[in-house]
Amino acid sequence: MNPKQSDRRNFLKNGAALAGLAVGAATTALPAAAETAPDIDELHKYGERSPLVKSVRIGSINNPERHLKDEPVAFGLKSPLQDQVGMITPSSLHFIVSHGYEPPDLDPREHRFLIHGMVDRPLIFTVDDLKRLPSVSRFHFIECHGNSSPGGPGGPERKAVIATAQDTHGFTSCSLWTGVPLSLLLKEAGVQKGATWILAEGADASKHSKSIPIGKALDDAIVAYGMNGEPIRPEQGFPLRLVTPGWQGINNVKWLRRIEVVDEPYMAMMETSRYPSVKLDGKSRWFEFELGPKSVITRPSGGQRLAARGYYEISGLAWSGGGAIRRVEVSADGGRTWKDAQLHDPVAKKAHTRFSAPWTWDGEEAVLQSRCTDDQGTVQPTVAEVAKLWGADVDYLKKTSAIVGDFNAIQPWKVNRDGSVQNALF
Amino acid sequence: MRFSKLLAVGIALLASRAALAQTPSYKGVGRTPTQEEIQTMDISAGPDGKGLPAGQGTAKEGAPLFAAKCAVCHGANAEGAKIGPRLTGGQAEIDSLKTLQPVRTVGGYWPYATSVWDYINRAMPRNQAGTLSPSEVYALTAFILAKSNIIKEDDVMDAKTLPKVQMPNRNGFVPPRYQDVVDEHKRGCKQGVCP
Numbered sequence: 001m002n003p004k005q006s007d008r009r010n011f012l013k014n015g016a017a018l019a020g021l022a023v024g025a026a027t028t029a030l031p032a033a034a035e036t037a038p039d040i041d042e043l044h045k046y047g048e049r050s051p052l053v054k055s056v057r058i059g060s061i062n063n064p065e066r067h068l069k070d071e072p073v074a075f076g077l078k079s080p081l082q083d084q085v086g087m088i089t090p091s092s093l094h095f096i097v098s099h100g101y102e103p104p105d106l107d108p109r110e111h112r113f114l115i116h117g118m119v120d121r122p123l124i125f126t127v128d129d130l131k132r133l134p135s136v137s138r139f140h141f142i143e144c145h146g147n148s149s150p151g152g153p154g155g156p157e158r159k160a161v162i163a164t165a166q167d168t169h170g171f172t173s174c175s176l177w178t179g180v181p182l183s184l185l186l187k188e189a190g191v192q193k194g195a196t197w198i199l200a201e202g203a204d205a206s207k208h209s210k211s212i213p214i215g216k217a218l219d220d221a222i223v224a225y226g227m228n229g230e231p232i233r234p235e236q237g238f239p240l241r242l243v244t245p246g247w248q249g250i251n252n253v254k255w256l257r258r259i260e261v262v263d264e265p266y267m268a269m270m271e272t273s274r275y276p277s278v279k280l281d282g283k284s285r286w287f288e289f290e291l292g293p294k295s296v297i298t299r300p301s302g303g304q305r306l307a308a309r310g311y312y313e314i315s316g317l318a319w320s321g322g323g324a325i326r327r328v329e330v331s332a333d334g335g336r337t338w339k340d341a342q343l344h345d346p347v348a349k350k351a352h353t354r355f356s357a358p359w360t361w362d363g364e365e366a367v368l369q370s371r372c373t374d375d376q377g378t379v380q381p382t383v384a385e386v387a388k389l390w391g392a393d394v395d396y397l398k399k400t401s402a403i404v405g406d407f408n409a410i411q412p413w414k415v416n417r418d419g420s421v422q423n424a425l426f
Numbered sequence: 427m428r429f430s431k432l433l434a435v436g437i438a439l440l441a442s443r444a445a446l447a448q449t450p451s452y453k454g455v456g457r458t459p460t461q462e463e464i465q466t467m468d469i470s471a472g473p474d475g476k477g478l479p480a481g482q483g484t485a486k487e488g489a490p491l492f493a494a495k496c497a498v499c500h501g502a503n504a505e506g507a508k509i510g511p512r513l514t515g516g517q518a519e520i521d522s523l524k525t526l527q528p529v530r531t532v533g534g535y536w537p538y539a540t541s542v543w544d545y546i547n548r549a550m551p552r553n554q555a556g557t558l559s560p561s562e563v564y565a566l567t568a569f570i571l572a573k574s575n576i577i578k579e580d581d582v583m584d585a586k587t588l589p590k591v592q593m594p595n596r597n598g599f600v601p602p603r604y605q606d607v608v609d610e611h612k613r614g615c616k617q618g619v620c621p
Contacts, residue, residue, distance in 0.1 A: 112463075112467075114459055114463070114464065114467050116459065116464050116468065121458065122458060122459050122464060123456045123457070123458065123459070124456060124457060124458070124459035124463060125455075125456040126456075129455050129456045130456075132455050133452060133455055184452075188452055188456070196608065199470055201469075201470070205549070205552075205553055205555055206548065206549035206552075206555065207469065207548040207549060207555065209470060209544075209548070213607070213608045213611065215608065215612075257467065258467050258468070260468065260470060262472065262476075264472060264473065264474070264604065264605075265473075265604050265607070266470055266471070266472045266473070266544070267472070267473045267537065267538045267540065267541045267544075267604075268470075268541065268544065268545075269541060269544070269545040269549070272536055272537055272538065272541050273530060273532075273535060273536055273541075274530075276599065277617060278523050278528045278530070279617070279618075280524060281524065282520070282521075282523040282524040282598065283523075283598055283599065283600045283618070284523070284598055284599050284600065285599075285600050285617050285618045286599050286600070286604075286607075287604070287607040287611075288616070288617065289611060290611070292616065389616065389617050389619055390617065396526070399526050400526045401526060401527045401528070402526075402527075402528050405617075406616075406617070
């Protein structure tokens with residue numbers, strides 16, 4: 001299946017083909033209008049947004065031309081945070097990182113999900129089996145560990161003065177995930193003594209696999225089949241995805257087909273080669289899981305322009321892998337003074353939380369930034385504090401070509417006198 | 427009067443709830459997989475060799491396979507090409523990890539040789555995965571390791587020898603023992619820095 005073909009286009013094509021057939025077969029020609037006009041009811045069966053709304057995901061080093069030439073796409077697509085309201089990401093705009101692999105063409109009637117390894121009773125489920133079991137629906141963000149990193153393949157566009165919130169922070173999204181708690185399934189299978197990890201595996205062309213400590217599996221992980229009220233989108237794991245709330249995106253295995261209960265991490269390619277963070281001492285930190293508190297102002301943000309002086313609502317998103325967002329502070333003077341922002345319901349654990357604060361622009365230069373605190377009391381750090389954690393200075397963060405994993409520093413936006421807004425990270 | 431009415435209602439409620447209140451049994455939801463089903467789906471190999479199948483191969487045997495199936499993307503000597511990354515490496519790459527341009531390759535970065543077998547077996551050749559026999563995967567793994575001077579051309583790689591191969595960057599990870607990962611996480615360590 002080519003995911004780039006919309007259902008509507010498919011319908012139009014099929015409709016045209018059918019009309020053609022009808023004309024060919026019928027002895028009397030149909031009126032011209034009936035041949036070409038799509039069935040209005042058919043068009044309304046699955047709604048589409050106004051053609052005037054143009055907000056789309058953009059590729060990060062993912063040059064579609066390379067893809068057309070059958071070359072692998074290096075990374076993925078970022079979500080347009082600056083255009084979104086509320087705390088849910090529309091499913092059509094959820095960010096994608098799948099290391100260049102297209103979604104596999106999975107039929108939920110054929111798809112099987114296996115739990116085996118160090119369990120008393122190995123079990124195999126169909127998607128319908130899972131839907132018979134007690135379900136939960138929870139708001140959770142999923143974020144790539146490389147999101148907002150100043151280094152790495154997407155570094156130049158993230159650091160650019162003209163960067164938008166999509167360029168800087170677009171590898172995070174929030175959905176209402178519905179499914180069965182993994183703890184329930186593991187209890188049914190009977191986890192044996194000595195089991196310490198699980199290995200989760202997808203059905204994509206690379207059979208992506210990821211080791212996860214069993215504590216997380218028994219805590220709040222979900223074997224999800226629903227996303228924002230409908231089946232998970234193919235590019236997000238249809239028909240099943242493992243959701244590991246608050247943990248680096250790579251653990252949220254899409255197209256989930258197997259969980260093996262084991263007694264050690266399996267040292268899969270992504271966890272030993274791609275996702276450890278290399279620091280200047282030459283040592284790599286592997287198996288980092290939980291994402292720290294992070295926030296970003298999405299309005300006004302990079303690339304936007306304030307039309308005139310006067311009142312604006314500052315609005316943004318805050319989230320933390322440590323729990324719920326407890327507080328967001330906003331500064332309009334580059335961090336000299338801070339004011340508490342208002343948190344908008346729902347304020348859910350390990351979910352995007354919408355915040356807002358009133359602001360009146362006096363026409364002078366201003367630097368807007370937000371800082372969040374989660375319910376563990378962890379405060380979003382400054383760039384200097386992140387550098388310290390890395391045993392480096394800010395210059396290193398500016399210059400490294402490596403991904404700075406879990407980079408959650410405060411994001412400043414500079415408002416110029418002409419109303420233009422630009423990225424002021426460094 | 428009032429009390430007994432309440433009691434009656436209470437008892438009726440309790441009775442009608444009983445069926446729902448019992449700890450439900452999910453027996454019959456899902457089924458026991460056959461041994462064969464598990465075997466076909468279970469493709470993973472762990473760092474101590476768990477899951478590695480029978481079969482064997484040397485770098486010499488891997489050379490023609492690599493030329494036929496991998497070189498187009500990874501270069502004739504696994505040095506990397508337009509599409510596929512470089513696979514070879516050693517001390518120079520390990521030294522690069524301390525710079526602003528760290529280079530990670532199979533030979534110069536990966537801590538376990540079993541991961542190479544596991545990854546080729548599950549994911550390569552890209553978009554034709556699952557077409558190689560276990561012995562072919564051993565031979566291709568041997569080819570990449572030999573090109574990085576980690577093993578010799580004639581060393582036989584199989585389920586016993588592969589887990590014993592010492593990868594040059596094996597000690598480049600924090601925490602050094604994966605057994606400590608869970609504990610460090612519980613203590614709230616971040617990026618190797620513990621509170």
